[in-house]
Amino acid sequence: MSAFQHSPPRQPAAGSGDAPADGVVDISLKRLIACRAQARRLGLATRGRVLATRAGSHLSPFRGPGMDYDESRVYVPGDDPRAMDWRLTARAARAHVKVFREERERPVWLLVDQRSSMRFATRVAFKSVIAARAAALLGWAAVERGERVGGLVFDETTHTEQRPQPRQHALLGLLGALAASPQSSSRGGGYALLAAAVDRLLRLRADGGTVFVISDFADVGTDANDDWLRRLGQRCEVALVAVHDPIEETAPPAGYWPVLLGGGRRLLDTTSAGRRAWYERGFRRRREALADLARRRGAHLLTLRTDWPVGASLARGLGQPAADAP
Numbered sequence: 001m002s003a004f005q006h007s008p009p010r011q012p013a014a015g016s017g018d019a020p021a022d023g024v025v026d027i028s029l030k031r032l033i034a035c036r037a038q039a040r041r042l043g044l045a046t047r048g049r050v051l052a053t054r055a056g057s058h059l060s061p062f063r064g065p066g067m068d069y070d071e072s073r074v075y076v077p078g079d080d081p082r083a084m085d086w087r088l089t090a091r092a093a094r095a096h097v098k099v100f101r102e103e104r105e106r107p108v109w110l111l112v113d114q115r116s117s118m119r120f121a122t123r124v125a126f127k128s129v130i131a132a133r134a135a136a137l138l139g140w141a142a143v144e145r146g147e148r149v150g151g152l153v154f155d156e157t158t159h160t161e162q163r164p165q166p167r168q169h170a171l172l173g174l175l176g177a178l179a180a181s182p183q184s185s186s187r188g189g190g191y192a193l194l195a196a197a198v199d200r201l202l203r204l205r206a207d208g209g210t211v212f213v214i215s216d217f218a219d220v221g222t223d224a225n226d227d228w229l230r231r232l233g234q235r236c237e238v239a240l241v242a243v244h245d246p247i248e249e250t251a252p253p254a255g256y257w258p259v260l261l262g263g264g265r266r267l268l269d270t271t272s273a274g275r276r277a278w279y280e281r282g283f284r285r286r287r288e289a290l291a292d293l294a295r296r297r298g299a300h301l302l303t304l305r306t307d308w309p310v311g312a313s314l315a316r317g318l319g320q321p322a323a324d325a326p
Contacts, residue, residue, distance in 0.1 A: 109203030110151030123307035251276035
């Protein structure tokens with residue numbers, strides 16, 4: 001099911017400082033640059049913490065330095081028991097721990113979806129604005145950490161790509177693309193467009209580091225081809241940042257609602273309880289399919305909603321305290 005017909009979302013409630021103040025359909029470059037100060041308050045640049053736990057995952061360069069195994073040595077009191085080399089310990093009949101060396105130059109990549117389905121909301125801001133704000137916060141937090149940032153912003157007709165560069169040079173290029181008004185299109189493309197964006201990102205030599213894929217993943221479950229995520233996961237640690245509007249998970253009141261479906265305009269009939277239940281099941285199936293995709297391909301999954309504070313939501317998703325989040 002596609003998004004509801006685009007219409008200006010409600011203005012942010014008073015005191016919702018984490019939402020864009022203009023909070024409607026677009027966000028300015030000035031406001032995205034201002035996210036740098038807010039990113040410092042997120043606590044996302046804390047050293048030595050892992051993005052999430054999964055078998056074989058490395059330390060994310062975004063949450064701390066990447067670590068390469070160097071050697072093993074005999075355990076001494078005070079060593080971190082999580083670094084135990086159990087295989088060598090079993091062979092040598094004496095406790096050993098793994099020693100790691102810091103691995104630098106593992107960039108952060110931002111792959112940001114700005115397709116027409118993202119130009120929609122009923123609360124606070126379009127999904128495209130939430131995605132832009134999330135990309136800015138993640139990018140600035142990485143810059144503050146001293147990491148290189150690169151990535152790609154795409155919609156149905158255009159894309160902007162930036163190879164990772166030191167400081168903020170590449171990030172500013174991406175933020176400029178996010179601030180530009182996208183050429184909204186009702187053309188299809190679905191996962192084919194996402195897969196093409198991943199191909200372009202891989203051609204930028206996206207080897208190592210962390211990729212944040214920020215999208216509503218509106219096509220998940222309608223296309224069984226998830227090879228793009230397999231290929232991306234073979235080269236990088238991947239975090240899927242899923243953005244949705246509250247009305248996508250809860251059916252609207254009884255009535256006829258204009259929607260975009262299959263590149264055309266239709267009416268969504270929610271006049272009966274059965275139809276509303278069918279609508280809500282569709283959203284749950286898509287979210288379950290996305291969670292299953294993330295599990296199968298070893299990716300992390302974070303959730304943003306258009307009426308949730310972006311910074312606090314990212315902080316929770318990344319395992320950070322949210323009390324001081326912007």
